[in-house]
Amino acid sequence: MQSSHLSDTIVAVSTGQGVAAISLIRMSGPQAIEITDKIFTGALLSKEQTHTLNYGVIKDEKGVHLDDVVIGLYRGPKSYTSEDVIEISCHGSPYIVKEIMALLIRQGARPADAGEFTMRAFMHGRMDLSQAEAVADLIASQSRASHTLAVQQMKGGVSSEIKNLRQKLLDFVSLIELELDFGEEDVEFADRAKLKSLVEEIITLTSRLKETFHLGNAIKEGIPTVITGRPNAGKSTLLNKLLNEERAIVSDIPGTTRDTIEEVLVIEGMQFRLIDTAGIREAHDEIESIGIGRTMEKIGLASILIYVFDITTMSPKEVAEDIASIQPENAKVILAANKMDLNPYAHADEWKLKDYPIVPLSAMNNMNIEYLIETLGASVAKDIPADLPMISSARHYHALERTQSRLDDVISGLDSGITHDFLAQDIRQALHHLAEITGEISTEDVLGNIFGRFCIGK
Amino acid sequence: MQSSHLSDTIVAVSTGQGVAAISLIRMSGPQAIEITDKIFTGALLSKEQTHTLNYGVIKDEKGVHLDDVVIGLYRGPKSYTSEDVIEISCHGSPYIVKEIMALLIRQGARPADAGEFTMRAFMHGRMDLSQAEAVADLIASQSRASHTLAVQQMKGGVSSEIKNLRQKLLDFVSLIELELDFGEEDVEFADRAKLKSLVEEIITLTSRLKETFHLGNAIKEGIPTVITGRPNAGKSTLLNKLLNEERAIVSDIPGTTRDTIEEVLVIEGMQFRLIDTAGIREAHDEIESIGIGRTMEKIGLASILIYVFDITTMSPKEVAEDIASIQPENAKVILAANKMDLNPYAHADEWKLKDYPIVPLSAMNNMNIEYLIETLGASVAKDIPADLPMISSARHYHALERTQSRLDDVISGLDSGITHDFLAQDIRQALHHLAEITGEISTEDVLGNIFGRFCIGK
Numbered sequence: 001m002q003s004s005h006l007s008d009t010i011v012a013v014s015t016g017q018g019v020a021a022i023s024l025i026r027m028s029g030p031q032a033i034e035i036t037d038k039i040f041t042g043a044l045l046s047k048e049q050t051h052t053l054n055y056g057v058i059k060d061e062k063g064v065h066l067d068d069v070v071i072g073l074y075r076g077p078k079s080y081t082s083e084d085v086i087e088i089s090c091h092g093s094p095y096i097v098k099e100i101m102a103l104l105i106r107q108g109a110r111p112a113d114a115g116e117f118t119m120r121a122f123m124h125g126r127m128d129l130s131q132a133e134a135v136a137d138l139i140a141s142q143s144r145a146s147h148t149l150a151v152q153q154m155k156g157g158v159s160s161e162i163k164n165l166r167q168k169l170l171d172f173v174s175l176i177e178l179e180l181d182f183g184e185e186d187v188e189f190a191d192r193a194k195l196k197s198l199v200e201e202i203i204t205l206t207s208r209l210k211e212t213f214h215l216g217n218a219i220k221e222g223i224p225t226v227i228t229g230r231p232n233a234g235k236s237t238l239l240n241k242l243l244n245e246e247r248a249i250v251s252d253i254p255g256t257t258r259d260t261i262e263e264v265l266v267i268e269g270m271q272f273r274l275i276d277t278a279g280i281r282e283a284h285d286e287i288e289s290i291g292i293g294r295t296m297e298k299i300g301l302a303s304i305l306i307y308v309f310d311i312t313t314m315s316p317k318e319v320a321e322d323i324a325s326i327q328p329e330n331a332k333v334i335l336a337a338n339k340m341d342l343n344p345y346a347h348a349d350e351w352k353l354k355d356y357p358i359v360p361l362s363a364m365n366n367m368n369i370e371y372l373i374e375t376l377g378a379s380v381a382k383d384i385p386a387d388l389p390m391i392s393s394a395r396h397y398h399a400l401e402r403t404q405s406r407l408d409d410v411i412s413g414l415d416s417g418i419t420h421d422f423l424a425q426d427i428r429q430a431l432h433h434l435a436e437i438t439g440e441i442s443t444e445d446v447l448g449n450i451f452g453r454f455c456i457g458k
Numbered sequence: 459m460q461s462s463h464l465s466d467t468i469v470a471v472s473t474g475q476g477v478a479a480i481s482l483i484r485m486s487g488p489q490a491i492e493i494t495d496k497i498f499t500g501a502l503l504s505k506e507q508t509h510t511l512n513y514g515v516i517k518d519e520k521g522v523h524l525d526d527v528v529i530g531l532y533r534g535p536k537s538y539t540s541e542d543v544i545e546i547s548c549h550g551s552p553y554i555v556k557e558i559m560a561l562l563i564r565q566g567a568r569p570a571d572a573g574e575f576t577m578r579a580f581m582h583g584r585m586d587l588s589q590a591e592a593v594a595d596l597i598a599s600q601s602r603a604s605h606t607l608a609v610q611q612m613k614g615g616v617s618s619e620i621k622n623l624r625q626k627l628l629d630f631v632s633l634i635e636l637e638l639d640f641g642e643e644d645v646e647f648a649d650r651a652k653l654k655s656l657v658e659e660i661i662t663l664t665s666r667l668k669e670t671f672h673l674g675n676a677i678k679e680g681i682p683t684v685i686t687g688r689p690n691a692g693k694s695t696l697l698n699k700l701l702n703e704e705r706a707i708v709s710d711i712p713g714t715t716r717d718t719i720e721e722v723l724v725i726e727g728m729q730f731r732l733i734d735t736a737g738i739r740e741a742h743d744e745i746e747s748i749g750i751g752r753t754m755e756k757i758g759l760a761s762i763l764i765y766v767f768d769i770t771t772m773s774p775k776e777v778a779e780d781i782a783s784i785q786p787e788n789a790k791v792i793l794a795a796n797k798m799d800l801n802p803y804a805h806a807d808e809w810k811l812k813d814y815p816i817v818p819l820s821a822m823n824n825m826n827i828e829y830l831i832e833t834l835g836a837s838v839a840k841d842i843p844a845d846l847p848m849i850s851s852a853r854h855y856h857a858l859e860r861t862q863s864r865l866d867d868v869i870s871g872l873d874s875g876i877t878h879d880f881l882a883q884d885i886r887q888a889l890h891h892l893a894e895i896t897g898e899i900s901t902e903d904v905l906g907n908i909f910g911r912f913c914i915g916k
Binding site: 015017023052053054064093117138139141454 | 526552554598612
């Protein structure tokens with residue numbers, strides 16, 4: 001991303017590519033209206049009111065009729081970017097779009113970088129950085145849950161929590177800095193006990209926010225769900241049964257599949273990425289151990305682990321041993337006791353382990369598949385906090401981590417009776433890291449990184 | 459296409475598919491505003507003025523925030539369809555688009571058929587049929603020339619010629635029908651000599667319009683240009699040289715390539731489809747004769763034939779024989795005298811044939827390639843009539859053909875002193891066929907055929 005010149009007028013095609021009924025060309029900046037007035041016959045936009053639609057013809061410098069269009073006019077600051085914005089709705093012919101773009105560029109606009117409209121909205125204070133990031137998440141959202149997360153963040157859910165914390169800390173640091181002005185006099189305007197309890201409160205909150213990241217990020221990207229178990233436990237049959245109904249929900253949206261996600265299942269609006277693995281067993285030779293290595297790698301990345309076992313052949317002890325060998329540290333485990341139809345008198349409870357939910361089922365006979373799906377959905381839904389927004393961005397997570405580390409210093413400083421100036425410095429650094437999230441403090445690199453991931457035209 | 463119910467409110471996504479900054483959902487019909495008011499928080503559109511942009515939030519029946527959108531409001535009849543039209547500009551997430559579409563459909567809209575918005579514009583008399591067809595051509599246009607044709611037709615160029623002819627004929631037929639009222643009295647209000655000269659004038663015009671079809675259609679679809687000649691004449695080298703520079707112009711537009719057009723070259727805004735053929739020669743066996751058959755088939759479809767020959771080995775007589783054997787009835791022929799570098803003293807004029815332009819060149823050395831390109835462009839450009847719109851639709855061509863056939867009957871009727879009633883009937887039929895072009899007379903089948911070829915959302 002090149003450095004942003006707010007004096008430039010930028011232009012981009014904002015709608016999808018290819019032949020379509022309509023394409024939308026968006027232009028923003030100080031010259032947007034002036035440029036349009038040179039090429040548009042429908043109305044003199046410089047005389048028109050904001051938020052109006054104006055029908056007319058776009059002609060090039062030689063007077064050639066390029067297209068009948070409707071032009072939406074937004075006068076700054078009441079626009080997406082806070083600048084004057086023009087939206088040209090033309091026929092969706094790639095030839096026409098190319099010709100109009102070329103004309104606008106000849107007339108003084110420059111092609112916008114990815115995300116540059118939203119960056120301008122941020123620069124002009126229309127949204128903070130966390131809200132701007134949510135715009136990209138919103139566009140990329142593929143399920144109700146990821147959409148909800150993005151909407152929440154765009155509405156300022158995370159930002160307002162952060163700002164709340166910052167304000168409280170700011171009040172304290174101001175008092176401490178006032179103490180500094182009194183130099184040797186050893187006054188204490190800031191109540192140390194209250195400060196400590198505030199900092200502890202903030203640490204608790206940052207911890208909780210940080211804890212939402214693992215799930216928030218999984219919801220955004222699709223929750224990695226590994227199906228594992230010994231060979232012939234019925235893993236693939238189960239996968240097929242799980243996908244039977246829900247698969248269509250995803251595949252009827254064109255252009256949504258990213259990379260090579262194995263299979264996608266949507267439960268209660270949440271997207272689960274189901275990953276089938278080779279059966280786990282003891283390695284008899286080197287090749288087998290490579291296979292097991294790969295399975296273990298996938299298990300390491302899982303948020304949820306569905307362990308499938310054959311209840312007619314596996315003892316509770318063997319199940320426990322398998323689970324222990326897998327070491328599912330960060331994942332939730334669901335036990336799927338398969339082939340219950342062959343062993344109707346078995347009590348699945350005998351195979352129960354820790355607090356893992358166990359679902360007795362028969363994949364082959366479609367028995368209890370629905371119950372497994374509910375269990376899967378519930379295992380995630382119960383962790384979605386009701387009172388707190390969730391964070392889903394690694395950038396936010398790391399900023400919270402740095403904040404917390406500085407606040408830990410504040411606590412130990414308070415305990416060891418550190419001097420005013422060091423105390424103030426630690427709090428200032430914590431404030432700095434909190435401000436990174438909302439973008440009150442940001443570098444060009446950070447902005448380039450964030451907006452570079454946007455679509456062109458947004 | 460189902461039969462059109464103008465009482466329905468129709469809805470469709472009008473922009474390209476896939477993830478993008480913005481997607482546009484268009485809704486038209488009597489309930490468009492009412493439906494929007496139920497789901498949109500930004501403004502009560504029933505109270506807003508036409509041609510306004512309204513920012514707000516779309517919520518579903520449960521109050522779930524689906525998206526921040528801008529809604530364009532067009533009150534009928536000042537809209538594309540002449541009905542109330544709503545355009546929702548939302549974030550270009552396929553998930554969001556799907557959710558909003560589903561919500562609108564639950565609230566009473568129905569998914570629009572392909573071309574249904576434009577069909578409504580036609581039904582409400584906002585454009586005639588020929589203009590409506592031009593909308594689809596405009597969206598599909600891939601070059602300046604095809605774009606110009608479509609714009610001309612959309613602005614009513616062809617329609618106004620047709621209407622002009624119809625009006626004159628109508629005046630006459632009214633007079634003749636008046637004569638019928640007088641039964642046996644044998645009066646003549648309509649001057650037969652004037653009628654004959656009018657009909658002859660109209661026949662001349664329909665003939666000229668018909669003549670524009672071959673070129674007009676070729677411009678719309680890309681002008682089929684076959685490169686032919688004996689083996690080793692240098693055809694492929696020439697093709698590569700021709701494509702060298704211009705090819706990029708086409709390939710930087712995504713989604714424009716249709717089917718398997720061989721290679722595309724744009725000259726003076728016109729798109730030439732270059733088709734290389736196997737060398738022509740006498741068939742020594744059956745397999746060779748199949749190859750020749752295919753070449754001849756392509757030659758039969760060509761608008762332009764570039765005949766390449768090696769001037770160092772071919773005599774003027776052999777060239778003449780080749781051309782004669784090809785029988786390029788409908789195609790323009792350009793003679794490309796290749797390998798001039800090896801025979802610098804040759805006078806290409808000696809190989810001249812009929813009025814075919816001849817271009818001495820050396821493909822290998824890039825000599826005179828530019829001249830061949832100019833010749834190619836000029837050979838088409840000189841046939842574009844300055845005083846007449848061109849027709850590019852086979853439907854129009856056939857309607858003109860039927861019109862002309864009836865008018866021929868009128869002429870022979872006049873010559874043989876046919877009775878009033880038969881004369882009136884022939885003229886009425888000619889009028890009917892003219893009216894098919896502009897759609898004053900149309901059947902549901904014809905409309906289905908025309909609009910079924912449109913994009914969804916237009």
